[in-house]
Amino acid sequence: MTPNIDATAAAEALPKKPLLALAIATAFGVGRLKPGPGTWGSVFGLMIPAVAAWVWLLSLGHFSGGVLYIATIAASEMTGSTPSSLFALFSFLGFILISALGVWSATRVAAYAGAEDPQYVVIDEVSGQQLALVLPLIPVAIPHLGTHPEMSVYGLFFALSLLNWKYLLLGFILFRVFDIWKPWPVRRLEKLPGGWGIMADDWMAGIYAAILLRVALHFGLFTFHIGWV
Numbered sequence: 001m002t003p004n005i006d007a008t009a010a011a012e013a014l015p016k017k018p019l020l021a022l023a024i025a026t027a028f029g030v031g032r033l034k035p036g037p038g039t040w041g042s043v044f045g046l047m048i049p050a051v052a053a054w055v056w057l058l059s060l061g062h063f064s065g066g067v068l069y070i071a072t073i074a075a076s077e078m079t080g081s082t083p084s085s086l087f088a089l090f091s092f093l094g095f096i097l098i099s100a101l102g103v104w105s106a107t108r109v110a111a112y113a114g115a116e117d118p119q120y121v122v123i124d125e126v127s128g129q130q131l132a133l134v135l136p137l138i139p140v141a142i143p144h145l146g147t148h149p150e151m152s153v154y155g156l157f158f159a160l161s162l163l164n165w166k167y168l169l170l171g172f173i174l175f176r177v178f179d180i181w182k183p184w185p186v187r188r189l190e191k192l193p194g195g196w197g198i199m200a201d202d203w204m205a206g207i208y209a210a211i212l213l214r215v216a217l218h219f220g221l222f223t224f225h226i227g228w229v
Contacts (some may be wrong), residue, residue, distance in 0.1 A: 015111075017112065018105075018108045018109060020105075021104070021105040021109050021112075022109055022112075024102070024123055025105040025106050025109040025118075026109075026120050026122060026123075027041055027044045027123055027126050030043075030044045030122055030126075031119075031121060031123075032120055038119075038122060038125050038179065039125075039176065041122025041123070041124070041129075042125045042126075042128075042129040042175060044122070044125075044126050044129075045125055045126035045127065045128065045129030046129050046130075046133065046168055046172055048094070048098075048126070048130055049091060049094075049130055049134060050162050050163060050168060052090075052091065052094065052162070053087070053159040053163050054163060056087050056090075056159055057159050057163075086155065087155045087158055087159050088137065088138075088158045091134050091158070091162075094130075095127065095130050095131060095134060098123070098130060099127045099199060099203070102124060102126070102127045102195065102198075103194075103195035103198075103199050104195065105121075105123060106121050106123060106124065106199060107194040107195035107196075107198075108195075109121055110194065110195065111194075116190075116197070117190070117197070117198050121198060123199075124198050124199045124201070125202055127203065127206075128175060128179065128199075128202030128203055128206035129171070129175050129202075129206065130206075131206035131207065131210065132171050132174065132175040132205075132206040132207075132209035132210050132213065133162060133168070133171045133213075134162075135206070135207065135210035135214075136171075136210045136214040136217055137157070137158050137161055137162075137217075161217075161222070164222055166221070166222055167213070167222050170213060170216060171209060171213055174208075174209035175205055175209040177209075178205035178206075178208040178209050179201075179202060179205040182201065185204060186201045186204045186205055187201065189201040189203075
């Protein structure tokens with residue numbers, strides 16, 4: 001039997017499937033969920049900071065079984081240790097890492113799929129939703145990290161914000177509205193090359209959502225507001 005040379009050559013010409021990039025770009029398969037993979041990606045992006053906040057408080061002994069232990073926070077203040085103040089820093093570093101991986105993976109997957117923005121790529125929604133939640137929590141003026149006694153209080157405020165269901169729900173709704181609506185310059189950012197265009201429009205949607213969340217925090221719409229914004 002004569003082998004099909006044309007079929008063999010075509011198969012060899014196909015680009016190698018970027019498995020790692022696909023795993024990251026689809027948020028480990030979340031982008032395959034139906035309907036609305038973008039919405040599922042936003043849910044995944046919401047869960048990352050929320051779970052991180054819960055694990056952080058639990059690891060410091062501040063939170064267990066739904067109960068917040070203020071005594072452990074007071075004890076850390078007395079000893080001069082303010083580990084909870086670092087949570088905000090790690091949260092933003094996590095956002096930067098996810099965003100960088102998002103640009104890399106989205107670029108590779110889009111090239112492999114031969115499409116500008118494949119529907120199953122949701123790492124952009126993950127990153128944009130994360131930005132929408134952590135950006136409003138930046139204080140107007142940050143004291144010297146780890147030396148100011150109130151920094152641990154700020155870290156606690158940061159973590160509790162990401163565990164408050166009203167904050168999470170409003171952040172989710174606002175981000176989805178701006179991500180779907182795409183006001184200027186969101187749609188314009190989609191024209192950036194490769195993964196930058198896939199990611200940047202969701203970052204802008206996240207910034208719009210963060211502005212309105214910041215306003216909500218300013219007017220004390222969440223019960224734990226303690227004066228940092």
